Amino acid sequence: MDTSQPLVITLPAHPTREDLARLCDELAAAPPREVVCEISALASADLAAVDALARLKLAARRGGHRIRFEGAKPGLRALLVLSGLEGTLGL
Structure with a gap:
């Protein structure tokens, strides 16, 4: 597997468990590398979205990955600032 290119994953509009x-x-299955998570499809800026991002961040960290989230809408950014998680999640 080529680890020179980032692993790109996409979060669906309404991510389920x-x-x-x-x-x-x-x-968990991928070798440690950079991960880009595309989140522009997220339908709503709510705590379920924040939970999804936090779970992905934790899973990436456990696997030795560096994850970055791309495509956050203003409402989600505002919620992350309000919750104090903007820096933690790297947005």
Whole structure:
């Protein structure tokens, strides 16, 4: 597997527990590398979205990955600032 290129994953509009489990399993199975998580499809800026991002960040960290989230909408950014998690999640 080529680890010189980032692993790109996409969070669906309404991520389910199964979606998150699948993405976390994908991160666990991949060799350590940079991960880009595309989150522009997220339908709403709510605590479920924040939970999904936090779970992916934790799974990436456990696997030795460096993850960055791309495509955050202003509402999600505002919620992360309000919750104090903007810096933690790297947005």
